[in-house]
Amino acid sequence: MALLLSANSFAKEKETSEGSKEDLKTEIKEYIQHHLKDSHDFSLFSYTTDEGEHKYVGFPLPVILWDDGLKVFSSSKFHHGETLAEVDGNHYKLYHSKIYKTDAQGTINYDEEHHPTNAKPIDFSITKSVVMIFITGLLMFLLFRGLAKSYAKNNGIPTGVGRFFEPIVLYIRDDIARPNIGEKKYKRYMPYLLSIFFFVWFLNIFGLTPLGVNVTGNIAITFALALLTFLFTNLTGTKDYWMHIFDPLGDTLPWYGKLVLYPILIPIELLGVFIKPFSLLIRLYANMQAGHIVLMSLIGLMFLFKSWIGSPLSFGLAFAISLIEVLVALLQAYIFTMLSALYFGFAAVEHDHAEAH
Amino acid sequence: MAKLLEEFSLGLFFWQCLLFGLLLFLLWKFAWKPILSAVNEREDGIKDALAAAEDAKKEMQNVTADSEKLLKEARAEREAMLKEAREIKDKLIADSKEQAKVEGDKMIKQAQAAIESEKKAAVADIKSQVANLSVDIAEKVIKEQLSDKDKQLKLVDDLLGDIKLN
Numbered sequence: 001m002a003l004l005l006s007a008n009s010f011a012k013e014k015e016t017s018e019g020s021k022e023d024l025k026t027e028i029k030e031y032i033q034h035h036l037k038d039s040h041d042f043s044l045f046s047y048t049t050d051e052g053e054h055k056y057v058g059f060p061l062p063v064i065l066w067d068d069g070l071k072v073f074s075s076s077k078f079h080h081g082e083t084l085a086e087v088d089g090n091h092y093k094l095y096h097s098k099i100y101k102t103d104a105q106g107t108i109n110y111d112e113e114h115h116p117t118n119a120k121p122i123d124f125s126i127t128k129s130v131v132m133i134f135i136t137g138l139l140m141f142l143l144f145r146g147l148a149k150s151y152a153k154n155n156g157i158p159t160g161v162g163r164f165f166e167p168i169v170l171y172i173r174d175d176i177a178r179p180n181i182g183e184k185k186y187k188r189y190m191p192y193l194l195s196i197f198f199f200v201w202f203l204n205i206f207g208l209t210p211l212g213v214n215v216t217g218n219i220a221i222t223f224a225l226a227l228l229t230f231l232f233t234n235l236t237g238t239k240d241y242w243m244h245i246f247d248p249l250g251d252t253l254p255w256y257g258k259l260v261l262y263p264i265l266i267p268i269e270l271l272g273v274f275i276k277p278f279s280l281l282i283r284l285y286a287n288m289q290a291g292h293i294v295l296m297s298l299i300g301l302m303f304l305f306k307s308w309i310g311s312p313l314s315f316g317l318a319f320a321i322s323l324i325e326v327l328v329a330l331l332q333a334y335i336f337t338m339l340s341a342l343y344f345g346f347a348a349v350e351h352d353h354a355e356a357h
Numbered sequence: 358m359a360k361l362l363e364e365f366s367l368g369l370f371f372w373q374c375l376l377f378g379l380l381l382f383l384l385w386k387f388a389w390k391p392i393l394s395a396v397n398e399r400e401d402g403i404k405d406a407l408a409a410a411e412d413a414k415k416e417m418q419n420v421t422a423d424s425e426k427l428l429k430e431a432r433a434e435r436e437a438m439l440k441e442a443r444e445i446k447d448k449l450i451a452d453s454k455e456q457a458k459v460e461g462d463k464m465i466k467q468a469q470a471a472i473e474s475e476k477k478a479a480v481a482d483i484k485s486q487v488a489n490l491s492v493d494i495a496e497k498v499i500k501e502q503l504s505d506k507d508k509q510l511k512l513v514d515d516l517l518g519d520i521k522l523n
Contacts, residue, residue: 123368137380144388151395191385220369
């Protein structure tokens with residue numbers, strides 16, 4: 001269903017566009033590129049009229065810029081990148097989903113590698129992703145607040161949709177937190193693990209809807225999530241955890257041996273501290289990004305083929321991939337939570353565990 | 358890597374940190390804490406209930422064992438009592454039999470003695486009567502015979518013969 005709708009909105013745009021296949025190809029490519037990025041307005045779908053005019057259906061979002069003072073204006077001023085926005089005598093241009101400061105004509109200067117050299121004001125806009133984060137957060141809060149309340153009301157047994165989510169909460173507790181962190185300390189990490197699992201899962205699922213908000217496929221989001229895991233891991237690290245990094249061999253090696261080995265070992269261990277969360281952020285980002293690219297490309301193929309064999313074939317493929325993507329959405333949330341729990345487990349080691357290493 | 362850095366949006370990062378931090382805090386306080394404690398409470402409740410059921414089962418077994426033991430004891434006691442009663446009965450019967458026999462023997466002896474004495478008395482009586490009768494007869498005979506001498510002699514002879522027989 002989701003696929004059909006997004007295909008439909010896509011079709012609307014493509015139907016009337018004419019030109020050679022090459023044009024269509026680049027257009028599809030650009031469309032995909034555009035879709036993968038965050039945007040400053042919440043557009044549901046767009047189409048081109050017979051006169052060649054682009055029509056967008058959606059609503060604008062507030063743009064907040066820090067450029068010698070706070071500048072707040074509606075994203076409708078950009079007209080989806082087609083016009084300049086003039087605020088307090090400054091001109092801003094939306095170029096490839098980024099806002100640049102330009103002159104009154106909207107000139108963009110490029111360097112040799114075709115990167116714009118214009119000044120970029122710091123952009124705190126409420127973008128589509130921010131809206132989706134907010135909606136997801138609200139949904140999660142209402143959902144789990146409801147679940148929490150239903151316990152009190154119904155004698156310790158959840159009601160309604162909580163019946164679906166409670167086993168997942170228990171699964172995270174019993175099969176992710178407990179075995180990885182240990183019976184003694186798992187409780188203090190539980191709220192974070194639960195929050196991160198549902199947050200990532202819900203956002204992944206939202207990414208598959210025709211709204212097509214690629215939030216978890218955005219590097220800033222995954223970076224923020226991984227940073228939290230990094231902070232939680234290292235701020236709650238026990239003495240044994242740090243001993244494991246700075247004195248990995250312990251009593252098994254005399255001091256003169258350590259003198260030789262440790263200049264190599266300690267940097268490696270320290271690097272591991274950063275690589276672990278870094279792998280988290282890249283994994284989630286790359287998986288979601290790749291899934292969206294594959295799915296969108298397959299949908300795009302339907303319009304490239306324009307034949308009775310090719311189009312249904314790529315539709316079938318897109319359908320299969322979108323089913324797999326639903327699984328991937330859950331899997332990536334699970335992996336992120338699982339690995340976070342694993343890292344917390346390293347941080348929470350007690351001495352008797354450290355001996356075994 | 359350059360592309361990734363190019364894509365990185367500070368604003369989005371800021372909003373994500375802010376919103377997720379807020380969400381984490383709110384959920385922590387208003388959702389996860391009550392949910393986890395409620396689930397824990399429920400699990401403890403189930404554990405307690407199971408333990409209680411196990412205890413009850415054990416107690417029940419104990420009670421059954423006790424009652425069985427009691428029943429066994431009672432049965433044994435009854436058995437013992439019955440045995441005793443039977444013994445007493447047998448003894449009573451044997452005793453009374455013996456007593457009866459002794460009594461009977463005694464009575465028989467007494468009866469025999471009585472019969473003997475009665476017989477003796479009767480014999481003595483008969484003897485005395487016979488003596489009287491014989492004296493009477495002798496008197497009559499003598500009265501008659503004494504009239505005739507021969508006859509008197511013959512009588513004496515006969516009498517003498519008789520006495521010998523006796």
